[in-house]
Amino acid sequence: MRFTILTLFPDAFRFMEDYSVLGRATRGGLISLETVDIREFATDRHSTADDYQFGGGPGMVMKPDPVFAAVETALANIPAEERSATPVALTSPQGNYLDQDLVNELAAAPGIIIICGHYAGVDERIRQDLITHEISIGDYVLTGGELAAMVIIDAVSRFVPEVVGSAENVEHDSITSGLLQHPLYTRPAEFRGMAVPEILRSGNHADIERWRRQQSLERTLRLRPDLLDTAPLTNSDRVFLASLGWSGAAD
Numbered sequence: 001m002r003f004t005i006l007t008l009f010p011d012a013f014r015f016m017e018d019y020s021v022l023g024r025a026t027r028g029g030l031i032s033l034e035t036v037d038i039r040e041f042a043t044d045r046h047s048t049a050d051d052y053q054f055g056g057g058p059g060m061v062m063k064p065d066p067v068f069a070a071v072e073t074a075l076a077n078i079p080a081e082e083r084s085a086t087p088v089a090l091t092s093p094q095g096n097y098l099d100q101d102l103v104n105e106l107a108a109a110p111g112i113i114i115i116c117g118h119y120a121g122v123d124e125r126i127r128q129d130l131i132t133h134e135i136s137i138g139d140y141v142l143t144g145g146e147l148a149a150m151v152i153i154d155a156v157s158r159f160v161p162e163v164v165g166s167a168e169n170v171e172h173d174s175i176t177s178g179l180l181q182h183p184l185y186t187r188p189a190e191f192r193g194m195a196v197p198e199i200l201r202s203g204n205h206a207d208i209e210r211w212r213r214q215q216s217l218e219r220t221l222r223l224r225p226d227l228l229d230t231a232p233l234t235n236s237d238r239v240f241l242a243s244l245g246w247s248g249a250a251d
């Protein structure tokens with residue numbers, strides 16, 4: 001998976017290549033992170049990437065010409081057969097929410113070009129004619145799109161085969177499985193008077209699986225009942241949820 005990041009602050013991404021899981025994936029060639037400094041595509045001698053708004057108003061706007069040139073160069077540098085399958089994403093608080101469906105869609109691409117938005121926003125022609133996706137990581141405004149791009153890169157990389165141990169690790173995730181995760185415990189068996197549930201130490205794998213499933217269902221019902229509308233539920237899941245007072249639709 002190739003990530004090409006168009007940014008005014010390329011150095012902000014250095015730590016991603018070095019740390020933990022993504023650092024290992026970069027060194028192992030499973031993912032590549034290439035940063036492109038948008039200012040290098042500015043044509044004036046001050047390398048200007050922003051300008052005043054037509055019509056007046058506070059805040060500067062990202063100019064279209066350096067961004068178009070940077071994206072076109074990035075596309076020209078990837079194999080021709082991969083170009084049309086490569087999303088060009090803009091990070092912006094106006095975009096679609098990054099959720100697991102969007103992460104899965106992006107992870108199926110050969111690579112992603114991410115434009116990190118800045119200032120008051122981007123010239124509308126970038127939206128009109130350059131990008132395929134506009135992505136928000138939540139309803140709040142960051143000082144720039146770099147952190148949002150890192151969130152996208154991190155979430156998508158986990159679905160690149162072999163980046164995170166085995167495929168099971170990501171399939172059993174909270175959210176990915178459609179439900180929140182069951183409680184996890186490690187040693188010590190008793191800590192400050194709080195004991196690990198006996199069933200997890202019983203060695204009875206069928207009982208443990210049932211307990212975990214029920215804990216996931218209960219936690220999801222309590223904290224994110226909206227997920228139950230789309231989670232893949234078995235009949236016994238539905239019976240268990242009904243015993244907790246869930247009134248969701250039956251098959």
Ligand code: ADE
Binds near residue numbers: 092141142145148
């Ligand atoms: N840039 C500024 N705020 C943002 C947000 N919430 N999501 C994505 N990009 C952003």
